[in-house]
Each structure stands twice: as C-alpha cells, then as structure tokens.
Amino acid sequence: MTNFGYELIKTDGQARRGRLTTAHGTIETPVFMPVGTAGTVKAMLPESVKATGTEIILGNTYHLMLRPTAERVAKLGGLHKFMNWPGPILTDSGGFQVMSLSDLRKITEEGVRFRSHIDGSYHDLTPERSMEIQNLLDATITMNFDECPSFESTQEEVVESMRLSMRWAERCKTAFEQRPGYALFGINQGGIHQELREESAKALIDLSFDGYAIGGLAVGEGQELMFSTLDFTTPMLPQDKPRYLMGVGKPADIVGAVVRGVDMFDCVMPTRSGRTGQAWTRRGSVNIRNARHALDERPLDEHCSCPACTNYSRAYLHHLNKAGEILASMLMSWHNLHYYQDLMAGLRGAIEAGALDAFVAEFEAQQALGDIEPI
Amino acid sequence: MTNFGYELIKTDGQARRGRLTTAHGTIETPVFMPVGTAGTVKAMLPESVKATGTEIILGNTYHLMLRPTAERVAKLGGLHKFMNWPGPILTDSGGFQVMSLSDLRKITEEGVRFRSHIDGSYHDLTPERSMEIQNLLDATITMNFDECPSFESTQEEVVESMRLSMRWAERCKTAFEQRPGYALFGINQGGIHQELREESAKALIDLSFDGYAIGGLAVGEGQELMFSTLDFTTPMLPQDKPRYLMGVGKPADIVGAVVRGVDMFDCVMPTRSGRTGQAWTRRGSVNIRNARHALDERPLDEHCSCPACTNYSRAYLHHLNKAGEILASMLMSWHNLHYYQDLMAGLRGAIEAGALDAFVAEFEAQQALGDIEPI
Numbered sequence: 001m002t003n004f005g006y007e008l009i010k011t012d013g014q015a016r017r018g019r020l021t022t023a024h025g026t027i028e029t030p031v032f033m034p035v036g037t038a039g040t041v042k043a044m045l046p047e048s049v050k051a052t053g054t055e056i057i058l059g060n061t062y063h064l065m066l067r068p069t070a071e072r073v074a075k076l077g078g079l080h081k082f083m084n085w086p087g088p089i090l091t092d093s094g095g096f097q098v099m100s101l102s103d104l105r106k107i108t109e110e111g112v113r114f115r116s117h118i119d120g121s122y123h124d125l126t127p128e129r130s131m132e133i134q135n136l137l138d139a140t141i142t143m144n145f146d147e148c149p150s151f152e153s154t155q156e157e158v159v160e161s162m163r164l165s166m167r168w169a170e171r172c173k174t175a176f177e178q179r180p181g182y183a184l185f186g187i188n189q190g191g192i193h194q195e196l197r198e199e200s201a202k203a204l205i206d207l208s209f210d211g212y213a214i215g216g217l218a219v220g221e222g223q224e225l226m227f228s229t230l231d232f233t234t235p236m237l238p239q240d241k242p243r244y245l246m247g248v249g250k251p252a253d254i255v256g257a258v259v260r261g262v263d264m265f266d267c268v269m270p271t272r273s274g275r276t277g278q279a280w281t282r283r284g285s286v287n288i289r290n291a292r293h294a295l296d297e298r299p300l301d302e303h304c305s306c307p308a309c310t311n312y313s314r315a316y317l318h319h320l321n322k323a324g325e326i327l328a329s330m331l332m333s334w335h336n337l338h339y340y341q342d343l344m345a346g347l348r349g350a351i352e353a354g355a356l357d358a359f360v361a362e363f364e365a366q367q368a369l370g371d372i373e374p375i
Numbered sequence: 376m377t378n379f380g381y382e383l384i385k386t387d388g389q390a391r392r393g394r395l396t397t398a399h400g401t402i403e404t405p406v407f408m409p410v411g412t413a414g415t416v417k418a419m420l421p422e423s424v425k426a427t428g429t430e431i432i433l434g435n436t437y438h439l440m441l442r443p444t445a446e447r448v449a450k451l452g453g454l455h456k457f458m459n460w461p462g463p464i465l466t467d468s469g470g471f472q473v474m475s476l477s478d479l480r481k482i483t484e485e486g487v488r489f490r491s492h493i494d495g496s497y498h499d500l501t502p503e504r505s506m507e508i509q510n511l512l513d514a515t516i517t518m519n520f521d522e523c524p525s526f527e528s529t530q531e532e533v534v535e536s537m538r539l540s541m542r543w544a545e546r547c548k549t550a551f552e553q554r555p556g557y558a559l560f561g562i563n564q565g566g567i568h569q570e571l572r573e574e575s576a577k578a579l580i581d582l583s584f585d586g587y588a589i590g591g592l593a594v595g596e597g598q599e600l601m602f603s604t605l606d607f608t609t610p611m612l613p614q615d616k617p618r619y620l621m622g623v624g625k626p627a628d629i630v631g632a633v634v635r636g637v638d639m640f641d642c643v644m645p646t647r648s649g650r651t652g653q654a655w656t657r658r659g660s661v662n663i664r665n666a667r668h669a670l671d672e673r674p675l676d677e678h679c680s681c682p683a684c685t686n687y688s689r690a691y692l693h694h695l696n697k698a699g700e701i702l703a704s705m706l707m708s709w710h711n712l713h714y715y716q717d718l719m720a721g722l723r724g725a726i727e728a729g730a731l732d733a734f735v736a737e738f739e740a741q742q743a744l745g746d747i748e749p750i
Contacts, residue, residue: 067698
C-alpha cells in the first residue's frame with residue numbers, strides 16, 4: 001500500500017522541485033493539472049492528455065454531483081474507471097463553482113443551499129457532503145469545502161468568510177475518510193490580507209493536512225496583487241507539504257508563482273482558450289482567427305512537437321476555427337496543454353539545474369517578442 | 376507514374392470485389408468513403424480516420440469553394456497536404472449542395488448561380504469551373520458537375536434535368552485536365568425511370584469515364600425504390616469500371632447495394648449520427664441518450680475494437696452526450712466509422728469467399744435482434 005507523501009528534491013530560491021506519491025501514481029512538481037470538469041478534459045482523449053505530459057487531472061465536484069451524480073459515478077467504479085483516467089485525480093470541493101455557476105445560493109453555518117444551473121433543482125453542499133461526494137468519486141486528492149469570497153468583498157466580509165472556512169475545515173478533516181495513498185488538502189483563505197492569511201494558515205496547520213492550497217486568488221485582483229500575496233503566504237506554509245495555487249493561470253502567472261514557491265496549479269485556460277481559437281506559445285498568445293493566419297503555412301510554433309504543430313499549418317487551424325469545426329477545438333486544446341506541460345517540464349529542469357533565474361529571463365524575453373516573426 | 380485503374384478481383388452474384396489504383400494509393404472495394412466536408416472528417420483526427428480502416432475520404436466542392444476557397448487550398452499545397460490526409464480524396468462537384476444548401480439559385484444551360492449559405496455572396500458554378508475547382512483542390516477522383524432533381528420532380532422534369540446533366544458531362548470531360556493516377560467519374564441520372572437511366576448510361580459510356588456514379592438516389596424515394604432502380608441500373612454500367620452510389624447510406628442500404636453490384640459509397644451518416652448520440656452497431660442503431668444506458672457498464676458493442684467500445688461504458692457515453700461534451704462526438708463518430716469500415720471489410724471478405732448470401736443473412740438477423748440484450 002502506497003502512502004501519500006511529498007518529497008522535496010531541490011530548491012532554487014523559493015522555488016521547489018518535488019515529487020508527490022499517491023495511490024494512483026507519482027507526480028513530479030511543479031505540476032500543472034488540466035481541468036476535466038464533467039469527467040472529460042474537454043475535446044481531448046485521455047491518452048492525448050497523457051501524451052502532453054500530464055500526470056494528474058482535476059475533476060469538478062459541482063458538475064459531477066449534478067450530472068451524472070457522485071452516487072452514479074461510484075456505482076460505475078469511480079471517476080478513474082468512468083473516464084478512463086487511471087492516474088491521479090484531484091477534485092475540488094464544489095465551493096467555488098457554487099459561488100460562480102449556480103443560480104441561487106444561501107450560505108449558513110451548516111453549508112450552502114443552491115439551485116442547479118442545469119435544471120434548477122435544489123441541492124445542499126456541506127463540508128460533510130463534499131467529503132462524501134469526493135470519496136464517492138474516488139478522488140486521489142480531496143479538497144476542503146470552503147467559501148470563496150469575491151474580490152469585491154470588504155475586509156470584514158473576507159474575515160468572516162475565512163473564519164467560516166476554517167470552521168468548515170475542521171469538519172472536513174473529521175469527515176474525511178483517510179485511505180492509504182489518498183490525501184486531503186486544506187485551503188488557505190484571507191484575500192490579500194497578510195494577517196488573515198496568517199490566521200488561516202495557523203488554523204489549517206493546527207488541523208494538519210496532507211497539502212495546503214492557496215484559495216481566493218485569481219479572482220480579479222491582478223497579477224501584481226496575486227504575486228505580493230504569494231510573497232507573504234507561501235512562507236507561512238509547511239516546507240514538507242505540497243502547495244497548490246487554485247485556478248491559476250496564464251503561463252506568466254504560473255512562472256511567477258513557481259518562483260514564489262508554489263508546487264501545483266490548475267486552470268481551464270489551455271482548454272477553454274483552445275475552444276475559442278486562442279493558442280498559447282513561447283511567444284505569447286496567438287489568436288488563430290486573425291486574418292493574417294489565413295495563408296500562413298507555418299505551424300503555430302515550429303519548435304513544438306504536438307500534433308497540431310507537427311501536422312498542420314496556421315492556415316489550416318485558421319480555417320477550422322472560422323468554420324467552427326470540432327477538430328479546431330481538438331487540435332488547439334492539445335497544443336495548449338502540450339505547451340503548458342512543456343513549460344512545467346522546463347521549470348522543473350531549471351530548478352533542478354539551479355538555473356531558474358535564467359529560465360525565467362528567457363521565458364519573459366520570448367514572450368515579449370510576439371509571434372509575428374517566425375517562431 | 377501510377378495510372379488510375381480498376382481491377383475486378385472476384386464476383387459473387389452481382390457483387391464485386393475489386394481494387395482501385397490511384398496516384399494517392401490503392402483502395403479495396405467495395406469501399407465506404409467518410410465525408411470530410413470542409414477539409415476535416417468532423418470530430419476526427421486523420422490518423423483516427425485511417426485507424427478505422429478508411430482508404431479514401433470525400434471532400435465537398437461547395438463548402439471548400441466558399442471557405443477557404445479552392446485557390447487558397449491550392450496555394451497551401453492542395454487538400455491532401457492542407458488537411459493532412461495523404462491518401463486518395465474524391466471530391467463531389469458541388470452540384471448537389473448547391474441544390475440543398477445555398478440560399479438562392481438559378482439554373483441555366485451555362486451553369487448555376489447561387490448565394491452562399493455562409494455570407495450571402497453570389498457564386499457561379501459551371502461544368503468548367505467545377506473541374507477547375509476540383510483540380511485546384513487536387514482531387515484524386517473528380518466528379519462530373521450535374522444537376523440533381525428532387526424526388527418530387529415530374530418525369531418530364533427528370534428528363535430535362537438528366538439531359539442537361541449529360542450535356543454538362545461532355546463539357547466536364549472536355550475541361551477535365553487528365554493526370555496520371557487521377558480520375559473523372561460520370562454521374563448516371565434519370566431518377567427511378569429505367570429508360571432514362573439507360574439513355575443516361577449510354578451518353579456517359581459514349582464519352583468514356585474512369586468510373587460511373589449513380590446519382591439522384593437516396594433523396595427520399597425509400598430503400599425499395601432505390602434497390603429496384605439499382606437492379607436495372609448497375610447492369611447498364613461497364614464491368615471494368617468502378618460504380619459509385621452517391622450519398623448512401625444506412626448499413627442496410629449499403630449491404631443491399633453491394634449485393635446489386637455497387638463498389639463505392641459515401642455518406643455523412645456515421646459522423647453526423649455520432650454527433651447526435653446515435654450509434655450504429657451490428658444490432659442496429661442505438662440512441663445512447665436513452666435513459667436506459669445511464670448505468671449500463673457494457674460497451675456499445677463488446678465485439679467492437681474501436682476506442683469507444685474498448686475503453687468506455689455506455690453509461691459514460693450517455694453522460695458525455697447528455698452533458699454536450701465534445702468527447703461524445705469524438706468517440707461516437709469514431710465508433711460509427713469503425714463499424715462502417717468493419718462492415719465493408721466483412722462484405723469484401725464474404726465476396727472473396729463466395730459467401731455473400733450467408734453474410735447478408737447473418738447481417739439481417741443481427742440487425743433484427745436489437746441491442747437491448749448484451750451484444
């Protein structure tokens with residue numbers, strides 16, 4: 001039986017090169033987790049997701065509890081078998097999506113009551129129910145059920161919300177059914193306020209979790225405030241546990257957060273962008289729908305080894321996007337995930353080599369060049 | 376340099392086992408050609424299309440002339456390179472889609488003027504322009520530009536339309552630029568009327584084409600009238616040239632047409648059905664959106680070796696379809712094409728073995744059973 005664990009292999013400044021051991025396989029960190037919202041990384045076959053270098057994916061409790069339901073996934077053998085992804089899966093707690101997607105919601109000390117965005121039906125989500133759902137899904141890494149205040153909240157609202165989340169954290173810890181190789185992560189809250197992050201970190205560390213997420217960022221505060229919040233928050237978290245920055249982000253956000261000591265990331269960016277014609281490359285983002293690509297025989301990135309770049313021209317990708325073809329989403333999502341995972345591999349290699357500063361300087365120089373000239 | 380040719384290997388009754396040789400590879404017949412309307416077999420990577428056993432695909436002149444335009448495809452190296460399909464491609468002439476898709480059209484002796492369904496712009500399509508477009512696309516097999524009357528047309532209208540198509544056939548033959556390994560097919564018209572099919576066949580044979588298509592069927596006349604029309608039409612066509620039944624069809628249509636001596640087929644059915652949750656199997660069609668699949672751990676077909684059947688349950692496919700996930704279209708299209716190509720391989724093997732009757736009897740018995748019981 002495998003126990004869940006984090007091994008810190010090497011540091012370079014605050015940045016950490018590590019390895020997670022789980023019931024479903026090992027994960028090299030820093031790691032990017034593609035989002036498989038409703039039991040599929042959109043427009044990708046699981047073997048293609050794996051081919052990009054992906055070692056762990058994320059599933060959404062909110063979506064899966066509504067459809068097909070956690071009980072149904074459990075009956076069908078759990079999420080790994082259901083979606084043909086035998087590797088590690090992290091599930092979020094449902095808290096964030098309840099805030100951002102559901103039609104109506106009412107928050108009490110007990111939990112949240114909300115209406116489904118699919119059919120308007122009423123549902124309750126509590127710390128205990130979130131643990132139960134994630135257990136039914138067979139999540140390798142379960143996330144605490146927390147409340148995520150919007151960036152517009154007052155400091156007073158952020159305090160109240162954070163303290164509610166910390167009380168829920170204790171209930172999550174109690175309700176979580178510990179199994180070998182499985183993990184429960186706490187989620188640090190407190191907005192951009194150092195003293196609140198500190199209070200939250202202490203509360204979580206007192207409860208002792210297998211890993212610590214930083215929540216409540218990437219909600220509109222901008223990169224500068226996110227980085228400054230990370231600057232004081234990551235040092236509050238234990239050195240011997242993984243740190244996960246939820247919902248981040250653009251490539252530059254990830255690079256900056258790795259520099260600041262974050263180990264894990266998830267974001268819909270590469271797949272969502274892929275479905276709207278936006279590519280991420282070493283030279284920044286490329287809108288393939290732009291007319292300048294219509295006769296461009298070059299690949300998106302000549303140095304990229306993904307199928308979209310190996311077999312197709314920008315002109316073809318432009319055509320597919322204009323024509324609304326499904327293959328556009330398939331190829332662009334594949335490229336974007338491939339680029340993200342290449343970037344993570346580059347970051348891991350740079351930390352190992354003690355050369356992160358040079359890597360980041362080169363990353364920023366490339367991004368600044370833009371993609372008009374041959375890449 | 377390869378010359379285009381058809382070799383008749385074996386017959387079983389009217390059914391023919393043959394082989395086409397083309398500039399882009401050989402094709403075992405009877406053959407099914409998946410439709411790649413706008414430069415992509417929808418929701419499929421070309422390597423996946425090939426993995427189903429596909430040897431030749433179809434491209435649509437109407438769609439490609441409007442977007443990205445034939446001139447642009449030519450500048451980008453032709454359709455094979457553009458869409459990463461190095462194998463044979465047959466293009467239709469645009470005639471059928473002008474009738475069925477364009478907003479307005481005016482037919483004269485010269486050709487057709489129509490408005491694009493995409494942007495309302497005016498376009499002219501003539502026999503000469505259709506040959507030019509298909510040449511620009513680099514079609515392995517070019518189809519004559521013809522007029523396809525609807526099934527509601529009077530016999531008088533069908534006569535006039537057929538004779539116009541035969542005059543256009545002569546202009547196509549003159550305009551077609553013959554290259555080694557490339558082919559031009561004539562299209563037999565005349566609705567369900569034997570004397571008109573006869574007149575059309577003679578006109579085409581006088582002009583001498585590399586293959587002969589049967590057009591104007593599968594437009595609403597029903598299977599019985601289609602088969603009775605084939606019964607008298609295929610014997611009118613040369614033994615030493617391939618015969619192509621355009622736009623057909625359901626598996627049972629294809630089986631019946633192979634029995635009646637047809638060699639080539641194309642249809643959007645497997646891919647279009649795949650995008651709406653309909654699977655084709657040995658046991659007939661399956662609507663995966665039906666609630667009875669929601670907890671069904673069986674694959675679509677236990678004896679099918681496609682990825683959808685190898686790696687996923689009906690319950691998962693049901694979920695993906697209900698959730699509107701792109702992966703639903705990807706997996707269902709793949710399964711359907713795989714089934715179609717398995718069926719064609721079965722038909723080819725049966726003709727070779729002189730056992731087509733038994734194959735057809737077994738096919739019909741299986742289809743009649745339905746899929747409720749384990750397949």
